Amino acid sequence: MFFEGSEKKAEIWIEPTSGSLRALPYSFWKQIVSLAKADILSQMGNDKCDAYLLSESSLFVWDHKIVILTCGLSTLIDCINGFIDAIGVNNIKLLTYQRKNEYVAHLQSSTFIEDIAMLRQRLAGSACRVGHLDHHHHFIFTSGAFNQIAPQDKTCEVLMYHISGIVADYLRTQQQSIAKIYSLLQLDELFAGFTYDAHLFTPLGFSINGIKDNFYYTIHITPQEKSSYVSIETNVDLNHYPIDIAAKLLAILQPRSWDFIGFNIQISSPNTPENICLGHCSYPVKQGYNIHFSHYQQLCPEVLIPEYL
């Protein structure tokens, strides 16, 4: 029942002079995501953005930018390299590539260090690890010229581990529906006005993409009991929004621990459930991002269940 929910993620901006990415045909994206060992399950779009639900997470395409997340044993680095080669390395304006430490890292076909060695054959860039090796940590590679990114360009990631409670229990049942999950997560309220596209996986798992104008959100749920993981990622400014989306989703999904990662935004944890920030870190990258990372854990000790092997 184990599934590696943790995503690898890339955000790539291209030079506006190189045409619109949204003019590229479906067959192009199908081929590009296949390099990461992913398929396109469905697609939707609005005036600004196309959103693809993948067999391994999500792809968003704007005129001059893509965001792609892939989980499981996907090989996102091959997809990134394929994209750079197809677009032409001189047309790449900015690239960030990010990996979370996996639950079972040795199953992955490459390490982050190996990934960026390949990437650096195409693009110069700097790479960083935040978080101790024996704890939750993230690797981030960034490439591009100075100050490409405006301060108002923000990305929020809320990553949850070991979810519990009524909604987590429901997500582990066999008789689920997209409508019921959408309702339990209160997404109609949290992301009001967003068009969405969702998928239920067999035996377990839920993905949803939402778009509204230039904004996107994407939620991926790996509910498997011993390695549950939920990621919420959005370019909505969570600190200036009518609802505290992070607090709401933490209350609904009740994780034991969670990470906040913000690009040009520092997200704070709610007080409920009672929790402690075990470590945090902020640092600037020359492309114009201030990157913020923090890891929280519920304050009450957990009685661990031995897992027989």
Next chain:
Amino acid sequence: MFFEGSEKKAEIWIEPTSGSLRALPYSFWKQIVSLAKADILSQMGNDKCDAYLLSESSLFVWDHKIVILTCGLSTLIDCINGFIDAIGVNNIKLLTYQRKNEYVAHLQSSTFIEDIAMLRQRLAGSACRVGHLDHHHHFIFTSGAFNQIAPQDKTCEVLMYHISGIVADYLRTQQQSIAKIYSLLQLDELFAGFTYDAHLFTPLGFSINGIKDNFYYTIHITPQEKSSYVSIETNVDLNHYPIDIAAKLLAILQPRSWDFIGFNIQISSPNTPENICLGHCSYPVKQGYNIHFSHYQQLCPEVLIPEYL
């Protein structure tokens, strides 16, 4: 500067009818530890026990029992299999094999799951993981008949991560001496009356074995700044001893986080530094052990330093 301090560990009891292990020649042990990619650096003994300092941790030999710990990229499973084959599988009374999740697991030549698949070709046994996959966790395999172990047979492991303070700083300098480290760790007081044998590694690292009658302790220090690790292991009953050894060593080495593992003993954390038990677990194994695991972390949030790659 990275070194994997986390040990793999085996404790093996043989049938008393199969003679004394201490009668086996030095060449036997040299060959056995070489299977784990380790060398014997030095040796000492008393009436009950021989203690070997290894290039990768320690070996203790009693008449009918061995305890071996090896760190780094050592292949302890090969050593265990070689020992079983040399002694004869029918002469193995009890075996425990334990692995801590490593800082960089993918550098290891095998996983615990692969190790026990090999071991199970020789010996039946049950295996367990305590602790979540995304947090500190330990794997323990046990083999042997019911109730081989008396309740008064205890082993304590205190494992520390990210040490800090004056002693940690000294351990990272180039001009160290065994005598000074022995004094800074207050081992004369903590393990009074123990004979000891210690080694300083190049560029960094410290190991010490101590024995007194049937009792042993062993301390291994990997002080490297970004992946520091200290293990203290002993069959002294830490809960019934004139000094609180765990509290003293925690105060001296000031780790950010630590694990207690007790076989037939449950060790409690001192209050200083202010800390929280994030998870704990107790379970019995049929050979007669109650195994206790707990993980602690300092309560104050840590400002993490990004590590450039």
